Amino acid sequence: MLLNMGPHHPATHGVLNFVVETDGEVLSRAVPEVGYLHRGIEKIAEKVGYTGFMPYTDRIDYCAAMFPNQGWAMAVERLLGLQVPRRAEYLRVIATELCRIASHFIAVGSMAMDIGAYTPFLFLIRERETFNDLMEYLCGARLTFNYVWIGGVSRDFHPGLDKKICAWLDKLEPIIDEFDRLISFNPIYIDRLVNVAVLSRQDVIGHGLVGPNLRASGVDFDLRRDVPYSVYPELKFKVPVGRGPFGVEGDCYARYYARIEEMRESIQLLRQAIAGLPEGEHRARVPRKIKPPPGECYARIESARGEMSYYLISDGTELPYRVHVRTGSFSAMSIIEHASPGLMIADLVALIASLDVVAPEVDR
Amino acid sequence: MPSWWWLLIEVLVKVVLVLVPLLTVAALLTWDERKQSALMQDRLGPNRANIGPFTLWGLIHPIADTLKLFFKEDIVPDRADKLLHALAPILALAPSLIVYCVIPFGPAVQIPGIGRPIALQVADLDAGLLFIFAISSLAVFGVALAGWASNNKFSLLGALRASAQMFSYEIVLGLAAVGVIVVFGSVRMSELVARQATPLWGGLPSWGILVQPLGFVLFMVAALAELKRSPFDVPEGESEIVAGFWTEYSGMRWGMFYVAEFVEVSVLSGLLVALFFGGYHIPGVDPGWALTGHTVAIPFTSHGLAIAGWGWGLLMMLAFGLKVIVGDVVLQQIRWTFPRFRYDQVMSLGWKMLLPLALLNVLVTGAIVIR
Numbered sequence: 001m002l003l004n005m006g007p008h009h010p011a012t013h014g015v016l017n018f019v020v021e022t023d024g025e026v027l028s029r030a031v032p033e034v035g036y037l038h039r040g041i042e043k044i045a046e047k048v049g050y051t052g053f054m055p056y057t058d059r060i061d062y063c064a065a066m067f068p069n070q071g072w073a074m075a076v077e078r079l080l081g082l083q084v085p086r087r088a089e090y091l092r093v094i095a096t097e098l099c100r101i102a103s104h105f106i107a108v109g110s111m112a113m114d115i116g117a118y119t120p121f122l123f124l125i126r127e128r129e130t131f132n133d134l135m136e137y138l139c140g141a142r143l144t145f146n147y148v149w150i151g152g153v154s155r156d157f158h159p160g161l162d163k164k165i166c167a168w169l170d171k172l173e174p175i176i177d178e179f180d181r182l183i184s185f186n187p188i189y190i191d192r193l194v195n196v197a198v199l200s201r202q203d204v205i206g207h208g209l210v211g212p213n214l215r216a217s218g219v220d221f222d223l224r225r226d227v228p229y230s231v232y233p234e235l236k237f238k239v240p241v242g243r244g245p246f247g248v249e250g251d252c253y254a255r256y257y258a259r260i261e262e263m264r265e266s267i268q269l270l271r272q273a274i275a276g277l278p279e280g281e282h283r284a285r286v287p288r289k290i291k292p293p294p295g296e297c298y299a300r301i302e303s304a305r306g307e308m309s310y311y312l313i314s315d316g317t318e319l320p321y322r323v324h325v326r327t328g329s330f331s332a333m334s335i336i337e338h339a340s341p342g343l344m345i346a347d348l349v350a351l352i353a354s355l356d357v358v359a360p361e362v363d364r
Numbered sequence: 365m366p367s368w369w370w371l372l373i374e375v376l377v378k379v380v381l382v383l384v385p386l387l388t389v390a391a392l393l394t395w396d397e398r399k400q401s402a403l404m405q406d407r408l409g410p411n412r413a414n415i416g417p418f419t420l421w422g423l424i425h426p427i428a429d430t431l432k433l434f435f436k437e438d439i440v441p442d443r444a445d446k447l448l449h450a451l452a453p454i455l456a457l458a459p460s461l462i463v464y465c466v467i468p469f470g471p472a473v474q475i476p477g478i479g480r481p482i483a484l485q486v487a488d489l490d491a492g493l494l495f496i497f498a499i500s501s502l503a504v505f506g507v508a509l510a511g512w513a514s515n516n517k518f519s520l521l522g523a524l525r526a527s528a529q530m531f532s533y534e535i536v537l538g539l540a541a542v543g544v545i546v547v548f549g550s551v552r553m554s555e556l557v558a559r560q561a562t563p564l565w566g567g568l569p570s571w572g573i574l575v576q577p578l579g580f581v582l583f584m585v586a587a588l589a590e591l592k593r594s595p596f597d598v599p600e601g602e603s604e605i606v607a608g609f610w611t612e613y614s615g616m617r618w619g620m621f622y623v624a625e626f627v628e629v630s631v632l633s634g635l636l637v638a639l640f641f642g643g644y645h646i647p648g649v650d651p652g653w654a655l656t657g658h659t660v661a662i663p664f665t666s667h668g669l670a671i672a673g674w675g676w677g678l679l680m681m682l683a684f685g686l687k688v689i690v691g692d693v694v695l696q697q698i699r700w701t702f703p704r705f706r707y708d709q710v711m712s713l714g715w716k717m718l719l720p721l722a723l724l725n726v727l728v729t730g731a732i733v734i735r
Contacts, residue, residue, distance in 0.1 A: 118401070
């Protein structure tokens with residue numbers, strides 16, 4: 001049976017399409033079709049210039065809009081040879097790590113929803129609401145932030161915001177434990193995810209998977225630690241690698257639990273960053289018209305969905321000559337065809353959810 | 365008037381007595397489900413529908429929903445089997461309404477002005493429990509036809525899942541009830557309930573749950589699977605196959621499936637109450653009092669409160685209704701607590717876990733009863 005899952009199927013959270021060949025319930029093949037959300041963002045960059053492109057980067061990954069902001073800013077700064085003030089770097093770390101937690105909320109919450117438990121999702125949506133409030137304090141926006149600017153960040157801390165963030169973090173740790181008790185250790189949930197769609201190290205490296213998906217398969221690689229950028233070398237954090245408390249390396253449960261662990265690490269990171277926030281400028285002096293010298297550069301950051309990188313070529317004018325964005329979701333989509341044979345329809349849903357694919361990030 | 369005329373009136377009155385609360389409760393359950401899920405998820409739930417300034421805690425929502433469903437366009441997919449597509453919702457709703465006619469909602473009661481005792485049960489069949497299984501297994505036709513007639517692959521998958529699941533769990537359901545039948549020695553529903561009023565030990569009534577605890581658990585799990593409710597909601601697993609067999613339904617036809625789902629909750633709750641929670645029985649109250657009337661002593665006084673037979677009958681009806689509603693709420697709660705099984709896990713749970721346990725339960729019960 002040839003089944004079209006998508007582009008408006010409830011499990012695809014956005015517009016993804018899978019052409020699924022099944023024999024009853026068992027899949028013989030699932031081919032992802034990308035391109036439903038292609039907005040030509042890379043081409044837009046060539047028309048709107050360096051500063052003008054910043055709000056567009058938010059739309060690359062709306063679940064965690066701080067990361068594409070930071071990636072773009074880093075790429076342009078590298079080309080300009082711009083030194084970002086230390087305070088700005090710390091503010092960036094705080095903003096992005098908050099975003100990482102919020103993005104993992106969506107990832108693990110919608111995963112629980114795809115497995116059929118609706119309640120945990122809303123528990124995390126409730127927390128994300130507080131995150132949105134914090135973001136509103138930080139930059140005035142709740143979803144697409146445009147906070148990280150070239151040379152720094154758009155504005156300094158709202159007075160008292162650090163206390164608000166710390167209070168939220170204190171509340172958050174018990175909530176993650178509660179979430180574990182509510183759903184992560186539920187026997188049905190474990191049965192549904194353990195040993196499902198096991199991806200080996202060769203598979204994930206071969207298909208270019210990044211971030212938590214890569215680390216869940218036992219590849220110990222995190223850009224924040226291994227290709228350090230920003231002020232991450234000054235902060236102490238662990239990189240969770242391998243399987244979770246149940247199951248094997250590389251199964252859906254490992255990918256799920258990697259995100260839970262990362263949330264805990266991000267909380268520690270945030271505490272350190274807020275405690276060590278230095279005084280100073282929040283933005284370097286940036287010329288009004290940004291005209292980088294001709295050349296090219298490549299900036300990589302560890303986004304919530306893994307490595308996100310910008311490849312930027314400048315020809316010395318006010319407009320970039322070429323921009324390419326490489327995102328984790330796109331490569332994650334590529335492994336679905338490889339991993340799908342033999343899965344059941346319900347497993348395919350679990351696999352898609354565990355890869356944490358965000359539709360606009362696939363196509364840009 | 366001839367006596368058959370009176371009989372007809374009696375049956376019609378009883379049908380109204382069953383159907384009206386059943387459908388009202390079904391409507392209220394839609395409200396309850398939303399409020400309960402809201403409670404679980406730290407939300408407010410429905411609170412906007414209003415008549416003037418009155419919102420009545422969202423109680424107007426079921427009415428508003430029904431009105432909306434009536435006025436919605438009824439879409440029949442192209443190349444669907446028109447007749448079967450129309451027939452399926454009826455086939456899904458009817459069995460659950462029929463089942464309730466053999467569940468006793470009160471004891472035999474003496475009503476002033478009527479010479480003979482009236483059984484508070486629409487039909488007291490000899491083979492009551494068997495009738496229930498026979499009718500409830502018809503519900504699978506509605507589901508299977510809905511999936512087949514919709515001309516949609518997701519519907520078809522849902523129908524396949526539903527029929528396989530319902531057939532497998534019917535066996536467990538039947539075997540779990542066999543224990544009760546063996547203990548109480550009857551399949552007539554009125555007798556099954558009446559026997560549960562006999563004292564067991566220590567003042568406890570011999571309710572089914574006390575004499576058949578394993579049977580109760582098996583029956584409950586199998587019945588949840590029969591109802592296709594979470595965690596066994598694979599036939600309509602939203603994130604997998606959109607909405608399963610009712611993907612292609614809209615308007616009031618969809619509404620009938622929806623009502624059927626909530627009526628079934630009450631039916632299951634009614635069955636659980638009748639088989640395992642003593643039906644209309646109130647601990648300390650003899651069902652016979654509904655015939656004779658009884659005077660209860662008021663504590664700390666020398667007075668007694670004389671309640672006539674129909675009064676006791678009413679009390680026991682209320683007790684039955686209360687038990688059913690408590691059962692409904694518990695069953696609803698389960699939905700918002702668990703994730704969904706996978707299709708093959710549902711099957712292996714049914715055949716490899718529950719079926720052997722049910723057989724064991726029958727064996728042990730039989731051995732004890734014969735001894």
